[in-house]
Amino acid sequence: MGLLLTDYPPWLVLVVASVGNVLGSVANWFLGRGIERFRGRRWFPASPAALERAEGWYRRYGRWSLLLAWAPIIGDPLTVVAGVLRETFLVFLLLVSIAKIGRYLVLAAATLGFG
Numbered sequence: 001m002g003l004l005l006t007d008y009p010p011w012l013v014l015v016v017a018s019v020g021n022v023l024g025s026v027a028n029w030f031l032g033r034g035i036e037r038f039r040g041r042r043w044f045p046a047s048p049a050a051l052e053r054a055e056g057w058y059r060r061y062g063r064w065s066l067l068l069a070w071a072p073i074i075g076d077p078l079t080v081v082a083g084v085l086r087e088t089f090l091v092f093l094l095l096v097s098i099a100k101i102g103r104y105l106v107l108a109a110a111t112l113g114f115g
Contacts, residue, residue: 010112028079063095067095069096
């Protein structure tokens with residue numbers, strides 16, 4: 001968000017940052033869609049227990065938890081689990097876009113002193 005303090009138009013910085021961040025989450029969703037077939041392998045990055053906990057959390061709080069996709073540490077795992085649990089792509093895209101764009105709007109307002 002440091003680019004907001006340069007001569008770049010703020011709208012352009014927000015659009016590029018938001019699109020890039022949403023596309024990263026879309027990549028996570030696709031990874032989640034295909035990763036389940038490797039669940040039992042020794043090199044799989046998550047233990048079966050950890051994956052079951054993440055799935056249980058997502059099932060408990062549902063698709064609305066994707067509004068936390070902006071958050072560090074938990075955002076990326078949420079988007080992967082949404083893919084594993086076959087969340088509808090359009091619903092996923094809408095909720096993640098709201099979260100990511102909202103975060104950048106708040107950061108821009110704080111950076112530019114609108115808030």
